[in-house]
Amino acid sequence: MRPTSARLLNILVPVKRAVDYAVKIRVNPQQTGVDLNVKHSMNPFDEIAVEEAVQLRKRLKDAVQSIKVVTIGPPKASETLRTALAMGADSAIHIEIPEADPAPEPLGVARALAKLIEREKVDLVIMGKQAIDDDAGQTGQMLAGLLDWPQATFASKLDVDPEAKSATVLREVDGGSEEIKCRLPLVVTTDLRLNEPHYATLPNIMKAKKKPLEKLTPADLSVDLTPRLETIKVTEPPARIGGGKVANVDELVAKLKEAGFTAA
Amino acid sequence: MRGVRLVDDGHWDLLLFARLHRLAQSSICRVTRDSLLNPGLMWLLRRAYTSVAPKHVQYFQTILPPHAVLSSLPPHNTPSEDLTPFNTDWMQKYRGQASTVLKPKTTQQVSDIVRYCSEHTIPIVPQGGNTGLVGGSIPLRDELVVSLANMNSVRSFDPVSGILVADAGCILQSLTDYVAPYNHIMPIDLGAKGSCHIGGNVATNAGGLRLLRYGSLHGSVLGLEVVLPDGTILDQLTSLRKDNTGYDLKQLFIGAEGTLGIITAVSILTPPSPQASNNVILALPHFDNVLPLYRTVKRQLSEILSAFEFIDRTAYELAVKHGQGRGLSEDEIAGAECFVLVETSGGRREHDEEKLTDLLGDLLEAEKPLINTGVLSQNPAQFSSLWALREGVTEAVSKEGKAYKYDISIPLASFKEVVDTTREHLRSKGLLGEHAVKHVLGYGHVGDGNLHLNVCAAEYTQEIQDALEPFVYELVASYRGSVSAEHGIGSMKTHALHYSKNDTSIAWMKKIKTLFDPKGIMNPGKVLE
Incomplete structure (x- = not known):
């Protein structure tokens, strides 16, 4: 007998292709942004989000009906989706934008995701709390606002009860953690402590190649991703001036006096 | 003098005799029987x-x-x-x-x-x-x-x-x-x-x-x-x-x-x-699969193959234990006797990845697979983490205990045999266990025929030393191998040089040494006795 769909969980994980965190970033000569001709990979917070969805399935077994990943980005962002599929997601949606287009902003992304959620049946959105390229940290909150769903941000532990349609979330807050209980559908944003993603294994990487990847355009969802903010100038922080060594205390005191520091 | 009886039997030269006494009295060097040897x-x-x-x-x-x-x-x-x-x-x-x-x-x-x-x-x-x-x-x-x-x-x-x-x-x-x-x-x-x-x-x-x-x-x-x-x-x-x-x-x-x-x-x-680098760690059910795997990998990756490194299970576990890199999950390493790290470096990422994924696909789908499974790094952080599992073995061994290190060149097929034979030899001497030798492990550069045989002990002791040498050197010589593939001779292996170099070679090395350094002041006691 088929279980009733009301008890099954459909998870959506939005992911972003970002400059890899191990890459040393450089401002481009035009000072309009950073040099993007470097190694990219999945935003680490999103990787945690995918891992959490996969681990939820390990814990809840068949109660998780689907894990769908979605990205908005240039053609190469498909690779990021393949990585997510190799980690254990079932299917992927790529909202493709031309290579030359500017990166969409949080509000545009949240709107596109809201439109997509109207189309798909989603009970739980798990997404990174921020992307390490623009560090905006807004999309999850905006999405919850647009959908009028509860939100549990900066999650460091997530327990879902599909029967009761609720989730218990431990949140990272100033000076400790906070436990909250939310009703589904729900938007959860992930913090670093939530889990430690596994390597993608070869059999899963091979399987990922055969998993469905649907391509959409912003027009298909009738959303406008044109940025509303204008970047005026991007500059590197001033270079740090190296320190010096002194041979003894007297020299140190002399240097301090020279620099105008005296005992009060 | 402790435990040493100096007998002037005419074989000692006077200078040495005097020197030994002076050294023994000063704190510069405590002359024991061991140091005389x-x-x-x-x-x-x-x-x-x-x-x-x-x-x-x-x-x-x-x-x-x-x-x-x-x-x-x-x-x-x-x-x-x-x-x-x-x-x-x-x-x-x-x-x-x-x-x-x-x-x-x-x-x-x-x-x-x-x-x-x-x-x-x-x-x-x-x-x-x-x-x-x-x-x-x-x-x-x-x-x-x-x-x-x-x-x-x-x-x-x-x-x-x-x-x-x-x-x-x-x-x-x-x-x-x-x-x-x-x-x-x-x-x-x-x-x-x-x-x-x-x-x-x-x-x-x-x-x-x-x-x-x-x-x-x-x-x-x-x-x-x-x-x-x-x-x-x-x-x-x-x-x-x-x-x-x-x-x-x-x-x-x-x-x-x-x-x-x-x-x-x-x-x-x-x-x-290289414009693009990838790496993968493969888990192998048997050591016997390493050689056929190397041949397959060499053939399919050809010019982009840049490393083929071998780590046995003991070495892998020590590296993970001492935090040298994030390990694979339990079910991935189940039943693995050893691991191989393959690195590719090439000029175009798409080309390299296609080659690598073709290879991995073939390996997984083979009728008799050479590998159990494996993981492919997805980003630079994972790339470094996989390498750390291999590179960190040296450091992990030092953290675990005192290491006797043998860096040997031997035929590829005998890597495991040498590790096992050494372990059994130590066992037969009653030296295997927490009290003496904790681990005997092997890792190294398969591509170069270079095995690092490490014996990890609780303490450096003469007993373990005597059990290992000249045993290991004789073992290596029996394969016509080299007692030092890449670490050199230093002061540790001067006495073992003859296992890999014949008398004529050593005689000419000595002539060259004397020619450059007639007074023998340059790094004395190293390489040559």
Whole structure:
């Protein structure tokens, strides 16, 4: 007998292709942004989000009906989706934008995701709390606002009860953690402590190649991703001036006096 | 004298006899039976060397600035703990009693020091990053340590030819960083890259992780500047790819471990950096699959294959235990007897990835799969993490206990046999267990036929030492292997040299040594007995 769909969980994980965190970033000569001709990979917070969805399935077994990943980005962002599929997601949606287009902003992304959620049946959105390229940290909150769903941000532990349609979330807050209980559908944003993603294994990487990847355009969802903010100038922080060594205390005191520091 | 009866049977020379007594009475060296059996020490004792004295230090002060002279002798009185790093190797296996360390900044200063030492017969130990594994950079007694650490400037780099000329004391990693913006890499890479010096790398002919791809330093080093044992500066710092003009003298210093002179600068060919690198760790059910896997991988990856490294289960578990890299999940390693790390480096990512995924697909779908499973790095962080599992084994072994390290070249097919035979040998001697030898493990460069056989013990003891040597060397000799593939001879293996070099070879090595260094002051007791 088929279980009733009301008890099954459909998870959506939005992911972003970002400059890899191990890459040393450089401002481009035009000072309009950073040099993007470097190694990219999945935003680490999103990787945690995918891992959490996969681990939820390990814990809840068949109660998780689907894990769908979605990205908005240039053609190469498909690779990021393949990585997510190799980690254990079932299917992927790529909202493709031309290579030359500017990166969409949080509000545009949240709107596109809201439109997509109207189309798909989603009970739980798990997404990174921020992307390490623009560090905006807004999309999850905006999405919850647009959908009028509860939100549990900066999650460091997530327990879902599909029967009761609720989730218990431990949140990272100033000076400790906070436990909250939310009703589904729900938007959860992930913090670093939530889990430690596994390597993608070869059999899963091979399987990922055969998993469905649907391509959409912003027009298909009738959303406008044109940025509303204008970047005026991007500059590197001033270079740090190296320190010096002194041979003894007297020299140190002399240097301090020279620099105008005296005992009060 | 403890446990030693010195009998003047006519075989002792008088000088040695007197010296032994003086040494035994002073705190310089406690002569025990064991140290008498140490051939390196015997060799030292047999010769009339001068210990560094205050008057010598006074002279060194006239040629070097104050901060470049460290000496526990008056009037300097440097605290001995400041000299400890120069007297101890990083494994804490070898200890010297040098009273004086000099840190010259220029080749001329090195030359002045060596000339003076030659005139006064003061033995010298040239020292780089002191990351060696065979006690080659540690004084056997109270030799003068000449550290190249302050000679750390890049002299020139030509981004067109990729030829780098650098002072001997440049740290390998800093050279890698130096050439990186010009899209070049160093042809050599090893676990100690953050501390080892390029001069030391050349002096020991270090192998490392890129040898499979870029060959040995005998090929990539184009020129050297060397201070000879009499203080003469031998300038062979050419940057020519081709130079067939007579004997290639620089080759003699590559791997001479500082016994023929002090390398002060290196001219080296750096290859263009690969535009894309990938790595994968494969879990194998049996060691027997390593060889067929290597053949398959070589055939399918061809020019993009840049490393094929072997780690046995024990080595893997030690690396994970000591936090050297994030391990694979339990179900992935279940039933794995050993692991192989494959790295590709090439010019175009899409091309490389296609080749690699084709290979991995074939491996998984084969009728009789050679591998259980594996993981493919998805980003630079995972790439480093997978490498750390292999590179971190050395450090993990040191954290786990005291390591007896054997770096041997043997036929690929016998890697496991050698590890197992050694383990069984130790078991039969009752030395296997928490009280003595905790682990016997193997890892290494399959591509180069180079196995690192490590015996990890609770403490260094004579009993374990006796059980291992000459057992391991005889085992290696039985395969016609090399007792030192890439670590060198140092002071650890001088007595084992004959297992890999015949008498004629050793006789000619000795002739060459005497020719360059008739007084025997250059790194005495190393390489040759």
